[in-house]
Amino acid sequence: MKVILHNISKTFNGREAPLPALAPVTLHIKPGEFICFLGPSGCGKSTLLRLIADQIEPTTGQIVLDGDTPTSTRQQKAIAWMAQNPALLPWQTVLENVRLPLQINRQHQRPAPTPHELLDMMGLMDFASAYPGTLSGGMQQRVALARTLTTGAPLWLMDEPFAALDALTRETLTGEVLHLWKKFHPTVLWVTHDITEAVHLADRIVVMTARPGHIRGIVTLSQPRPRDETTMEIAQKIREVRHLLRNREQPVTGEPT
Ligand code: ADP
Numbered sequence: 001m002k003v004i005l006h007n008i009s010k011t012f013n014g015r016e017a018p019l020p021a022l023a024p025v026t027l028h029i030k031p032g033e034f035i036c037f038l039g040p041s042g043c044g045k046s047t048l049l050r051l052i053a054d055q056i057e058p059t060t061g062q063i064v065l066d067g068d069t070p071t072s073t074r075q076q077k078a079i080a081w082m083a084q085n086p087a088l089l090p091w092q093t094v095l096e097n098v099r100l101p102l103q104i105n106r107q108h109q110r111p112a113p114t115p116h117e118l119l120d121m122m123g124l125m126d127f128a129s130a131y132p133g134t135l136s137g138g139m140q141q142r143v144a145l146a147r148t149l150t151t152g153a154p155l156w157l158m159d160e161p162f163a164a165l166d167a168l169t170r171e172t173l174t175g176e177v178l179h180l181w182k183k184f185h186p187t188v189l190w191v192t193h194d195i196t197e198a199v200h201l202a203d204r205i206v207v208m209t210a211r212p213g214h215i216r217g218i219v220t221l222s223q224p225r226p227r228d229e230t231t232m233e234i235a236q237k238i239r240e241v242r243h244l245l246r247n248r249e250q251p252v253t254g255e256p257t
């Protein structure tokens with residue numbers, strides 16, 4: 001799915017004064033591109049994903065998804081959105097939770113991994129009939145990830161999906177996510193705090209400034225995956241991202257491609 005963000009901004013009605021959460025952001029994302037958003041806490045990354053997911057309305061600007069509006073795209077169940085908290089149904093088992101989107105949008109059959117395949121990938125096969133309350137936070141997060149990926153939606157909006165996971169699990173799942181991305185070609189917008197995670201996943205890393213967030217700069221990676229962060233090229237990319245995150249004086253506007 002092609003994603004066009006044109007001058008989108010969001011100002012919330014704060015309790016006393018308006019709260020600008022996101023400054024105008026313009027970005028063109030190619031179909032099948034993997035974009036990672038990095039930036040300080042509170043800079044509007046979740047707000048940006050919620051705007052695209054049609055959870056909230058932008059204050060200014062337009063969002064165009066394959067020539068269509070976010071509302072219409074959401075109604076066609078073409079958006080897989082994973083929020084920061086797993087929000088599983090406690091009275092349903094792990095397998096039932098993962099199957100839930102399929103039961104809700106039966107009319108939109110798209111090529112997608114099956115719930116069983118995903119549970120296997122996430123190392124959750126032995127917990128298929130367990131209830132979420134009995135699982136650790138990291139395991140619940142993996143269930144939520146499986147539930148998101150089973151929809152076959154052409155646009156994935158992922159809000160820090162690996163935040164609650166230990167380093168080893170994160171490394172394994174990075175490989176699984178890339179495998180699914182290569183197989184199903186979704187456009188992915190992935191929010192993370194982790195520079196290493198971003199350089200393993202992204203075609204482009206979009207670095208945001210502190211609130212109200214805007215684009216400080218974009219780092220493009222063309223190295224084939226799987227990537228090794230100890231190679232010179234990747235280490236150089238990590239330095240570029242760090243430099244953008246640190247440099248608070250001169251905002252650089254990301255140029256749309
Ligand atoms: P991030 O995901 O980058 O940490 P968020 O997008 O969650 O940041 O939030 C950006 C800013 O907008 C924060 O200051 C947050 O408190 C504020 N904010 C987010 N949602 C709302 C809301 N519904 N009402 C008021 N303020 C909000």
Ligand code: MG
Pocket residue numbers: 045046047084159
């Ligand atoms: Mg957030």
